[in-house]
Amino acid sequence: MITVDPIKLHSQHFLEVWVKAVGNEALRYVCKGGRGSGKSTMIAAIIIEEVMSNPTTALCVRKVAHTLEQSVYEERKNAIDRMGVTHLWRTYKSSLRLTYKK
Incomplete structure (x- = not known):
């Protein structure tokens, strides 16, 4: 398994959310912040990690x-790239699908 250092990926603002998500401490999270706060970036990385x-x-x-192509799909692809695990994923732009190779 690849270990990801969240401090290298994100601002400190959502670090607590990362720790709780990776530790399976809750099923739902509410992230508050304005435009550009890093909510989408953090959630994308959490989903990829999970x-x-x-x-x-x-x-x-x-x-x-x-x-969706310009937001959700691209944010997940960017998270995969930032985490350094591009080689473990296949991307399908035509269906906006990302597949983990396992």
């Missing part, structure tokens, strides 16, 4: 954005 730790299917939706 799929890699416990291979499963994750569905990502977003209430407000231009398109």
Whole structure:
């Protein structure tokens, strides 16, 4: 398993959320912050980490954005790249799908 250092990936603001999510301390999280606060970045990394730790299917939706391709899909791809695990994933832009190779 690949270990990710959240301090290298994110601001300190959402570090507590990362610790609780990776430690499976809760099922739901409420992240508050304005535009550019890092909420989407942190949640993307948490989802990627969870799929890699416990291979499963994750569905990502977003209430407000231009398109899923420009927001949810790209944010997950960026998280994969920042975490240094691009070689473990396949990307399918036509279906906006990311597959963990296991």
